[in-house]
Amino acid sequence: MTSSKTIVLRSSDGATFEVDEAVALHSLMIKHRIETGGADSTTIDVPEVTGNTLSKVIEYCKKHVEAPNSDDLKSFDTDFVKVDQAVLCHLAKASYYMNIKGLLDLSSKTIADMFKGKTVEQIRETFHIKNDFTPEEEEELRKENSWNLFV
Amino acid sequence: MSFKSILQDMKGDFGSISRKGFGLRSRSQRVVEDRSPAIVDALKQSCWANMPPELLRDVLMRIEASECAWPPRKNVVSCAGVCRNWREIMKDIVKNPEFSGKLTFPISLKQPGPRNSLIQCFIKRNRSNQTYHLYLSLNQATNDDGKFLLAAIKCRRATCTDYIISLNAEDVSKGSNTYIGKLRSNFLGTKFTVYDAQPPNGGALTTKCRSLRPGSMKRVSPRVPAGDYPVSNISYELNVLGSRGPRRMQCIMNAIPASAMDPEGVAPTQTEFLVSNVDSFPSIPFFRSKSARIDNSQSGSGLLTGQNDPMLVLKNKAPRWHEQLQCWCLNFNGRVTVASVKNFQLVASLENGEHENVIIQFGKVGKDVFTMDYQYPLSAFQAFAICLSSFDTKIACE
Numbered sequence: 001m002t003s004s005k006t007i008v009l010r011s012s013d014g015a016t017f018e019v020d021e022a023v024a025l026h027s028l029m030i031k032h033r034i035e036t037g038g039a040d041s042t043t044i045d046v047p048e049v050t051g052n053t054l055s056k057v058i059e060y061c062k063k064h065v066e067a068p069n070s071d072d073l074k075s076f077d078t079d080f081v082k083v084d085q086a087v088l089c090h091l092a093k094a095s096y097y098m099n100i101k102g103l104l105d106l107s108s109k110t111i112a113d114m115f116k117g118k119t120v121e122q123i124r125e126t127f128h129i130k131n132d133f134t135p136e137e138e139e140e141l142r143k144e145n146s147w148n149l150f151v
Numbered sequence: 152m153s154f155k156s157i158l159q160d161m162k163g164d165f166g167s168i169s170r171k172g173f174g175l176r177s178r179s180q181r182v183v184e185d186r187s188p189a190i191v192d193a194l195k196q197s198c199w200a201n202m203p204p205e206l207l208r209d210v211l212m213r214i215e216a217s218e219c220a221w222p223p224r225k226n227v228v229s230c231a232g233v234c235r236n237w238r239e240i241m242k243d244i245v246k247n248p249e250f251s252g253k254l255t256f257p258i259s260l261k262q263p264g265p266r267n268s269l270i271q272c273f274i275k276r277n278r279s280n281q282t283y284h285l286y287l288s289l290n291q292a293t294n295d296d297g298k299f300l301l302a303a304i305k306c307r308r309a310t311c312t313d314y315i316i317s318l319n320a321e322d323v324s325k326g327s328n329t330y331i332g333k334l335r336s337n338f339l340g341t342k343f344t345v346y347d348a349q350p351p352n353g354g355a356l357t358t359k360c361r362s363l364r365p366g367s368m369k370r371v372s373p374r375v376p377a378g379d380y381p382v383s384n385i386s387y388e389l390n391v392l393g394s395r396g397p398r399r400m401q402c403i404m405n406a407i408p409a410s411a412m413d414p415e416g417v418a419p420t421q422t423e424f425l426v427s428n429v430d431s432f433p434s435i436p437f438f439r440s441k442s443a444r445i446d447n448s449q450s451g452s453g454l455l456t457g458q459n460d461p462m463l464v465l466k467n468k469a470p471r472w473h474e475q476l477q478c479w480c481l482n483f484n485g486r487v488t489v490a491s492v493k494n495f496q497l498v499a500s501l502e503n504g505e506h507e508n509v510i511i512q513f514g515k516v517g518k519d520v521f522t523m524d525y526q527y528p529l530s531a532f533q534a535f536a537i538c539l540s541s542f543d544t545k546i547a548c549e
Binding site for chain 2: 086089090092093096097104108109111112115116117118119120123124127128129130131132133139140141143144145146147148149150151
């Protein structure tokens with residue numbers, strides 16, 4: 001290891017994680033904080049992310065920083081997002097807030113693939129989204145939906 | 152992680168509670184179960200409901216970009232039906248057919264096609280129940296694979312014939328809420344008028360409508376009285392050779408100005424289906440007068456375009472007499488394979504002469520199958536209606 005500098009990341013719920021600086025810099029948000037925070041910043045708060053999610057994010061960053069050319073990177077990524085849809089949601093949000101492009105693309109694409117092939121009702125149910133259309137709008141949507149699904 | 156930090160997680164951010172499959176030990180799950188179901192539901196919901204707008208947009212953009220063709224394109228429409236937020240984003244992402252060349256939402260059928268390429272469709276006629284179904288071609292090689300677009304049913308009346316056009320393949324009637332418009336022919340089948348169920352400019356009527364207050368148009372539930380707005384007049388005539396030559400066809404597009412054909416020109420584009428209210432007075436006062444019904448069974452003339460902007464006229468491209476084959480020929484680029492008097496190609500007829508560009512072409516490929524290709528400034532609905540007139544016209548041609 002050329003540099004043994006470590007950074008401590010603190011999640012919203014107070015969990016702390018010590019990581020190599022190189023790994024932490026994979027997040028452009030953290031990179032920016034370090035660059036603007038002065039030489040003394042060794043603990044970085046990540047209030048948008050909980051400990052559980054942050055732990056996974058760090059796992060992703062470690063793999064991509066320490067072994068970026070490894071043959072199993074693709075399969076690592078594929079397996080990495082084989083998680084519960086709620087976890088996936090948190091990963092996507094975390095990657096967005098922490099500005100980690102690779103993870104953002106990966107989780108975003110996985111989520112998009114999960115929406116495909118589902119009806120409106122199935123999407124709402126799976127992702128717990130409230131139907132907030134008025135009864136009038138619902139009527140128009142019914143027409144659209146029938147047309148949409150008619151082969 | 153220590154048990155203490157797991158507990159800290161539990162008390163933390165909402166979304167973290169809903170991670171069932173996260174591999175927690177059973178002790179922690181007991182902690183979760185102590186919470187009331189209502190709270191757990193609310194916490195579950197917030198995870199996806201509170202997605203940052205840019206992230207949600209990124210996800211929806213990926214879907215729109217990857218599901219270009221039908222049938223997968225239905226996923227784009229499904230996502231737009233989930234909730235208001237998703238709908239707003241998806242409607243913003245999806246470009247009109249004029250720019251994307253793609254049909255997405257039903258309203259795409261009322262919007263002009265692309266400028267430099269034809270959208271390829273086919274029509275299936277069912278003689279037994281007098282219906283016609285329009286499909287978007289999914290496969291260039293066959294006319295069996297299609298996405299349903301519009302349906303029409305022929306209704307013969309005492310002095311005219313109506314073709315009622317609808318979004319619903321099975322219930323095609325004027326009273327149904329999927330009524331889009333109609334084609335009406337005169338007794339002889341030589342003159343036709345195309346009517347749109349809603350104003351061609353998405354609500355902004357001009358001279359005929361009294362007291363339209365633009366300020367009163369609201370997005371949430373715009374209403375119009377159910378009406379028939381004439382958008383096109385089609386006429387068929389024998390040519391100078393009488394019945395021995397191909398007939399002459401002309402379409403006056405009341406709602407499309409000739410200037411739409413200019414490079415920077417604009418054709419009217421509807422943006423949403425308006426909720427029509429036959430019985431009740433509109434709650435948002437769209438028209439001050441109750442009887443602002445526009446039903447012009449005479450050929451509408453220049454009312455829906457500006458006064459100095461003449462209407463677009465389409466004429467059929469004259470076939471050439473092929474001496475060797477002894478027949479009239481048009482080049483359909485392989486899209487029409489059976490000779491028929493119904494086959495036609497329309498081009499824009501402007502002050503500086505006729506355009507070369509075929510705006511719409513229609514022709515027979517099988518016993519009850521016809522191809523229909525159209526482009527800007529016509530919409531699928533207008534093109535379909537024009538083609539239907541070709542089925543009806545009684546001008547015989549040997």
